Amino acid sequence: MHRFANPTRFMRASALVLPWLAVATALLLGAGLLLALFVAPPDYQQGESVRIMYVHVPAAWLASAAYLSLAVASAIALIWRHPLADIAAQEAAPIGAVFTAICLLSGSLWGKPMWGAWWVWDARLTSMLVLFFLYLGYIALVNAFDDEERGARAGAILALVGVVDLPIIKFSVDWWNTLHQPASVFRLGGPTIAVSMLAPLLVMALGFTLFFATVLLLRMRAAILARKLRALRRAEAEAAGRFAAGPRDAAGSVL
Amino acid sequence: MEERIVEFLRMGGYAAFVWPAYAVTAAGMAGLLWHSLRAYRRARRAVAALQARRPGRADRA
Numbered sequence: 176m177h178r179f180a181n182p183t184r185f186m187r188a189s190a191l192v193l194p195w196l197a198v199a200t201a202l203l204l205g206a207g208l209l210l211a212l213f214v215a216p217p218d219y220q221q222g223e224s225v226r227i228m229y230v231h232v233p234a235a236w237l238a239s240a241a242y243l244s245l246a247v248a249s250a251i252a253l254i255w256r257h258p259l260a261d262i263a264a265q266e267a268a269p270i271g272a273v274f275t276a277i278c279l280l281s282g283s284l285w286g287k288p289m290w291g292a293w294w295v296w297d298a299r300l301t302s303m304l305v306l307f308f309l310y311l312g313y314i315a316l317v318n319a320f321d322d323e324e325r326g327a328r329a330g331a332i333l334a335l336v337g338v339v340d341l342p343i344i345k346f347s348v349d350w351w352n353t354l355h356q357p358a359s360v361f362r363l364g365g366p367t368i369a370v371s372m373l374a375p376l377l378v379m380a381l382g383f384t385l386f387f388a389t390v391l392l393l394r395m396r397a398a399i400l401a402r403k404l405r406a407l408r409r410a411e412a413e414a415a416g417r418f419a420a421g422p423r424d425a426a427g428s429v430l
Numbered sequence: 431m432e433e434r435i436v437e438f439l440r441m442g443g444y445a446a447f448v449w450p451a452y453a454v455t456a457a458g459m460a461g462l463l464w465h466s467l468r469a470y471r472r473a474r475r476a477v478a479a480l481q482a483r484r485p486g487r488a489d490r491a
Contacts, residue, residue, distance in 0.1 A: 212438075217442060222442040222443070222444060223441040223442035223443075223444050223448060224441070224442070224444040224447055224448060226441070226448050227447065227448055227451040230451055230452055230455040231451065234455065269462070269465075270462060273458045273459075273461070273462050274458070276458060277454055277455050277458045277459075280451070280454045281451040281454055281455060284447045284448075284450050284451040284454070285447065285451065287447060288444055288447050386459060390462055390463060390466050393466045393467065393470055394466045394469070394470075396470055397466060397469040397470035397472075397473050400470070400473035400474055400476075400477050401469070401473045403477055404473055404476050404477050404480065407477065407480045407481070408480070411480070
């Protein structure tokens, strides 16, 4: 992994991978959409409303997976001071926040016709809302410091503390009575969902995951360039300052 | 044919919930992509412009 610690190497490798990743994402999302809307059968109880599942569930999985990557990147940044880990964490956060919002909104649109309520304060929904606020809190905290490095450290610590929400989300449907249905894919004893629904769901989930990877690489590239830009501007300003104010000693004071 | 399209769009009476759910998803993903592409292009242009002005120094920074 340390081979990619070098931003220059990362820029080169990501430039090679990105076009392929983007094409694979587009193909999978396209296929997933066709399967979800045209091939998958209506549910015997929920009718056509079950098609909301094909965006809601992948968004929910990705919301949690993105938080896990945010936490892992934060741990790597805190422990090894890996130069790319902070960037990865900071760029994963907005993507995760958007997918959490998609999960909450599509879930609300599914809950209304099935449960008769847009929102209920039950464990699964509430722990997912907490995840959304964790993302927002992380983003706000990272940007609250003038010193970039301090902001990154504070954010990383918050990200690690927030990991406790992930098992709560996962097991909330087992630990508490809830309107939300229990796990039907990742459970002991295998999936209980019909294959005709599982296949479109997995294609969609893989498409969402590749979308996350594509956008994350793109955002990391943008962030690395933005940092380079700041360094260049600083160097230029310093050079201009020296030129305008005449020679200075090593400490920067005018001779 | 037309009937089948209308039938599909009705989503068994759940059109008011299914289509907004897909629209929210598409809007969120398109927004992310647009925002990220814009940030990337801006940064790339700015770095290129700065390097063009001071080629010697820029390489070292």
